Amino acid sequence: MKRLLLLLLPIALFLVGYFANRHEASHEKTKTHQKPSQHTWHCAADDVRCFEKYVVHVIDEGSDIFHYPSGPMPPHTVSHTEAKKIAAFMATLQGFRPTHPEWVQEGRYLFYGNCTGCHGPNGKGQKGYFPDLTRHPLAGL
Numbered sequence: 001m002k003r004l005l006l007l008l009l010p011i012a013l014f015l016v017g018y019f020a021n022r023h024e025a026s027h028e029k030t031k032t033h034q035k036p037s038q039h040t041w042h043c044a045a046d047d048v049r050c051f052e053k054y055v056v057h058v059i060d061e062g063s064d065i066f067h068y069p070s071g072p073m074p075p076h077t078v079s080h081t082e083a084k085k086i087a088a089f090m091a092t093l094q095g096f097r098p099t100h101p102e103w104v105q106e107g108r109y110l111f112y113g114n115c116t117g118c119h120g121p122n123g124k125g126q127k128g129y130f131p132d133l134t135r136h137p138l139a140g141l
């Protein structure tokens with residue numbers, strides 16, 4: 001009997017360790033996924049691809065770089081596909097030629113329908129509450 005216990009103990013310890021680890025790993029994953037953008041991206045000034053990726057990231061994950069008293073930008077206000085179209089339109093606000101010019105028109109409508117409520121009718125924001133999306137470069141870049 002004693003022998004059996006001695007044999008089972010390391011197995012039990014291994015299993016406990018294994019599941020604790022797995023739990024932690026999955027917890028980490030959701031944590032990083034939900035983390036709003038808080039760092040700068042270091043995009044080159046003329047890198048439109050990087051600019052568009054940043055915009056999509058902010059829309060998908062939210063943003064908390066300014067620490068406004070009014071709070072961070074909420075994530076997922078539109079779908080990932082819509083976010084890419086909006087990014088194409090926003091690239092034109094910065095004087096870029098978007099990687100997908102065919103998305104600009106739809107992106108413009110999506111921008112007016114989903115973003116101007118906070119960022120203002122021309123995307124220029126409101127000082128201290130909502131950042132100006134037309135300035136070069138954006139704060140997170």
Ligand code: HEC
Pocket residue numbers: 054055058059063064065066067068070071072073074077078086111114115116117118119129130131132133137138139140141
């Ligand atoms: C509920 C209000 C709200 C809505 C709706 C909203 N935003 Fe924002 N947005 C904010 C706030 C607040 C910030 C600043 C958050 C921070 O980083 O501290 C922000 C930040 C940003 C930034 C980062 C700006 C920078 O200088 O780096 C981008 C890009 C952006 N928003 C794009 C959009 C787009 C595109 C949409 C529409 C899909 C949108 N936002 C909808 C409130 C909003």
